Amino acid sequence: MSKFLSYLKTKSFRNNLFAAIFTVIAILFIAFFSLRYYTKHGQGLNVPALKGLQFTQAVEKLEALGLRYEVDSVYMMDQPPGMVIDQDPNAQTFVKDNRTIYLTINTSQAPxxxxxxxxxxxxxxxxxxxxxxxxxxxxxxxxxxxxxxxxxxxxxxxxxxxxxxxxxxxxxxxxxxxxGFGNEEVDIPNLIGLTRDEARFSLKGSNLNLGQITYLGEITDSANAVIIMQTPMQSDTLTQVKKGTLVDVILSNQPYQPVIPND
The missing domain is CATH 3.30.10.20 (Trypsin Inhibitor V; Chain A)
Known part of the structure; x- marks a missing residue:
């Protein structure tokens, strides 16, 4: 033990120790700067905006920046053929030189x-x-x-x-x-003398629908105009129609006067 302690005090040990420390520092220094050079630390560029460009325009931009690209395609009927629909990475993403940019192009032929x-x-x-x-x-x-x-x-x-x-x-x-109605039939309601809203309510109760609305003469108040004619209309030969049938009506602002047959 005494010999070892005496060796630690010698000039030879100090020289070897300094040499070892220097060697370790040199190795770390070389490794650090070699890694920075290999990965091009701090060097790169922002990916350009390619969405909306034609494929040829996008390729020109990528090649000018030294970027590679790979292409996939989809079909979108409402977009021009050959247009870049998507890109990965997105625009303004910081990437290294020679990075591959993935483009999705709208194909001209629908699959x-x-x-x-x-x-x-x-x-x-x-x-x-x-x-x-x-x-x-x-x-x-x-x-x-x-x-x-x-x-x-x-x-x-x-x-x-x-x-x-x-x-x-x-x-x-x-x-x-x-x-939703099938072939089921319902009685034709009488709409004569009713307003538009009253007729719509009556038809809804019969599972029928209000069809074309026509106004006759000068209309001063459409809300109070009354129906003077309807199609179809109940008669001796027609009393029922299929559910969902449209009933067309003619309205007028003239007071409704029912026709009374002569005796």
Whole structure:
């Protein structure tokens, strides 16, 4: 032990100790600056805004900055073909040189999708289902059926379609829905002498609807104008119509005078 303590006091030990400390510092210094050089610490650039540009314009910007790119595509019917829809990383993100930027481009040709099974589903359910397949609801019409707002038929371009048919993505699908009334018939109410609001209330109670409203002569107060004619009107040959039928009316501000047959 005494020899070891004596060695610690020698000049040789001090020289070796200083050399070891210097070597460790030198290694750390070289490693630190080598890492900074390798990672280009503090060097880079901000990603340019590419959304909304045509693909060729976006590529020119990226190549001028020394950035690489990869491309994916989607189809959006309401956007111009070849336009950049999305980018990753986003604009103004700080990145290193030679970083890959991922672009999503709107393709010019709509991909095909299989038409889903929508028969006898509710309109709300069908809207969500079609949207999930990249399709849209077009015109809707109604036909007599006991189901209300349930899809009975579907067509594209005037042709009937069924589940499994191949359609371009983004297509608008026309639907025929049930009116909820079926073929059940109700008595035709007499609306003569009623105002517009009174007629609407009366028709609602009979599961009928107010159709075209026409005013006859000078109208000074439409709220108090009364019905002088209706179509359809109850007669010896017609007493009932299907539920949901539209009843057209003609109104006038002239006082209603019922026709009394002569004896």
């Amino acid at each position: 095909n999708v299989k038409f889903p099974d929508i028969e006898f589903k509710s309109l709300r359910e069908v809207q969500s289902l079609l949207e999930g397949f990249g399709l849209k609801v077009g015109d809707t019409s109604y036909k007599a059926d006991v189901s209300r707002d349930v899809v009975l038929e579907a067509s594209f371009g005037g042709n009937a379609i069924k589940a499994g048919d191949i359609l371009p993505k983004g297509s608008r699908i026309d639907l025929v829905l049930g009116d």
